[in-house]
Amino acid sequence: MTMDGALARIIRSAADRAAAAEPEVCDLCAAPVAEEHPHLYDTGAAEVRCVCRPCSVLFAEDGAGEGRHLLVPRRRLRLPPVDTAVLGVPVGLVFFVPRSDGTVTAQGPSPAGAMRWEVDASAWQRLTATFPQLASMAPEVEALLVNTARGPRAHWIVPIDDCFRMVALVRREWRGLSGGGRVWPAVERFFAELTERP
Structure with a gap:
């Protein structure tokens, strides 16, 4: 075949x-x-x-x-605003995943899937010193999910499957070069429907 x-x-x-x-x-x-x-x-x-x-x-x-x-754990935790600008990632819709080897990756959804960058480990350590909840994240399977692109600013610790759902949502709703009229309302709904759970 x-x-x-x-x-x-x-x-x-x-x-x-x-x-x-x-x-x-x-x-x-x-x-x-x-x-x-x-x-x-x-x-x-x-x-x-x-x-x-x-x-x-x-x-x-x-x-x-x-x-x-x-x-994959079930925990979702809403955080106060986290200054992720210190991590040097130029997008406002992104998730940060600590890895088992001590590295941290940033991934942002796009029409083609998730774009991926490696984050400076020392910058991540400084951020976790300011926000100790970040140090409690399980490597590989929990992420800091951030939306500062549009709508209310949101910062969450979430299971990695939530991040995969968000990437799939952006791929499904994206139209044209700028995303069209459907993607950002869908992203805002996604964040509005997140609920805290232990």
Whole structure:
């Protein structure tokens, strides 16, 4: 089968599943999952995987999954305004992810997916000294999510799956060169619907 044929088959298969409204399933055991379900972060593929509650228990302890799969926490914490300008990232809609190796990346959504920069580690350490909540973030799976681009300023510690949802929302709603009239209202709704949870 040619590459074009394989791609067409994958696209048709995804469209057929969507049309049939197939329930979402666990990426580990294929059991159906509820609408609200846990996620694993696949560090090798840098992707979020859906899991059922029983499979998520396997990854609840530190060291489970040998670092390849990390259970994504549920915690969301609204922060007071954080001066992220010291991190040198030139965009107002961005999330910062501390990594297991001590580095920190900044990622901003775009029509093509997430753009990624490495943040100066010493600047991040100075910021965490000012905002100790940032030092409590779980590497790889929690992020500082910031919106200072439009609308009310927002600063949150969120699970990484929230960041992936925001990137997907921007890709879906973006029109033309500047985003069009749909993307920014959708981003504002996204932030307005975030709720704190332990």
